[in-house]
Amino acid sequence: MIYLDNAATSFPKPEAVYRELDRFARTSLANPGRAGHRMAMAAEKTLDDVRHALNQFFRGDAPERWAFTLNCTDALNMAIKGVLNDGDHVVLTDLEHNSISRPIRALEKAGRITATRVVSRDGYVAAEDVAAAITPKTRLVAMTHASNVLGTVQPIEAIARAVRASGALLLIDAAQSAGVVPIDLKATPIDFLALPGHKGLYGPTGTGALYAGPRADDVIRAWREGGTGGDSSSELQPSLRPYFLEAGSPNVLGVAGLGRGIAWVAERGPDALRKHEVELLQQVVDWADRSEGWRVAGLWDPERHAGALSLFTPEGISPQELAGILDVSFDIAVRPGLHCAPYIHRNLGSFPDGLLRLSPSPFTTADDVAQCLEALTAITAGVM
């Protein structure tokens, strides 16, 4: 199989991740808890080690600022529902995945908040446009770092400075960028960083994290409440970080695997990994340029691109049909449709049928991509 759906979840994972998942499951899979027994403490230490790894990798303020989540959606909900109050205003963009746009739209429809959706051009949001959308009531700017449809990387450094100057909080959805585009929390004033563990950080599904910076300390509410493994006598959720946000048994097995994934990425560096993916996508762009009916969605700028790209498909065949044929007849996995991001498809004119998305990984070869493109050529040559 040729797997070009890494924007959904990365596959395969590095060998070290598989080995650690097996080892940990066989030897250390206790429910983490302070005190208790040795295995529980070892499991707790694993969580702690990976918190440190995340904090170092993204240069955060402190390890306890990282809460493990089920996925990036969980982390985004935790931040959005943790800080918004009635009457607040939120700024988001038309690039957002439903994991940001749905919780915000639901609050908006309930009449509790107002929201402004900044419009992107060619897949990019301008920092000035975000700044212009901020009002005195703006509590939160929530936006993606890299579009999951187009792969376009947004200028979050400039945006972060503008948001910080306004006093609003900034939530960045790093679903497509964590591990691929460098993020430096010391250099960039981001209040919340939400990320999945199972995409560019190569952990298993069921992992994610939310970084909550110091400015969120007094304002964030725990979206999930329950057991934290310590301070059980307290009637309410204990305020101690990171447990405050982590109620319920954590996916410690997944986190153990995620730790190895982060180490694997750190060893190679996001720049090198991104470069490989962008070179593969350049193959696609060049092919699309010379192929009748095919067109890359958004502006192709290899310097500002993550490892995903979407294509307009020729007349007479839909992205769904192409993906079906690639799968059934060629054993190639890609993702058609709206990619849970309807607003950008409306902007691009690709709503409702969507686009065909290709997303390689460091394990993808130039030959894999060439095979996919040959298959697309063959399929469209025979369009009925």
Place this chain on the structure above:
Amino acid sequence: MAAPASTTAPDPLDRYSRQVRFPALGEDGQRALMNSRVTLCGCGALGTVLANHLARAGVGHLRIIDRDFIETHNLQRQILFDERDVADNLPKAEAAARKLRLINSTIEVEPVVTDLDHTNALDLMGDADLILDGTDNFETRYLINDAAVKLNKPWIFGGVIGSEGQTMTILPGETPCLRCVIETAPPPGMTPTCETAGVLGPAVAVIASFEAVEAIKLLAGKKEALNRDLIMVDLWDWTFRQLKVSGLFGRVDCPCCKHRKFDWLEGEAGSHTTALCGRNAVQVASRRPEPLKFPEMADRLKALGDVRHNAFMLRFATEGYEFTVFPDGRAIIKGTNDIAKAKTLYAQFVGA
């Protein structure tokens, strides 16, 4: 002043006098019918004939399950419906219930507009004395078979295509079950359906009438009179065959009635998973992919609409729906957002 009610109340058996006089049924049989409950799965051609017979015969409680709405091309053979029902856009179960209540106001008719599946089958059949097959696909028949064997309730299988039909009465623990006789359903795309091969109304009525008589015997407590074989008839060629399957009972290594593996009821074998894709389109995927033969499929479908195929896909357009079928049996059906409707269309045109 009102007349004393007790002297004028009619005997509830009066309306059934002509069948009560039939000695093999008798008054005890009629009373048993009136106290019985039937779950009828599917209210199309077979289902309307079955429901008509059983309501008139006085079956006390009829639960009718069907998720579809009436269309004009149903009227050729689905005897409880008329043009006004089409105009009113009524669900089949509801329209049937209204008609049946006019026919016999003394019985209870319970329409259930839903897709019968593994999540609701036991609930809908659990209180029935008998389950009747008025479906149009093997998928649902295996589900009924699983539920009936698990619940230890009798059911009657019936199926018709063209001028041919089959029926068999299944008494769990006494006769072979459907999987003893036909272990697995044919792969999708390989079998004719009423949509592709057509169907004659009288042929359906014959099979449904066979089923109905068996139902009356069973519900009236006259089990000794049941037919325990597989009956196959062709009304056009005028052939009638009785396949001696009763001898298979207990001798087949049946996954269902011997090993009690209820693959369809547990949702393991239900062959189709579905997902919405894009606007107004549903993907139906076979859980047991088998290579389809596009040229043969195209031959079957060409009379019904525009059909084209190449090595990668078969496209077929009919009745406002567009099918893109892939060689492993997966299909994208455009023209509906309704997953249950897409499954019905798949069963009708691709087959199951």
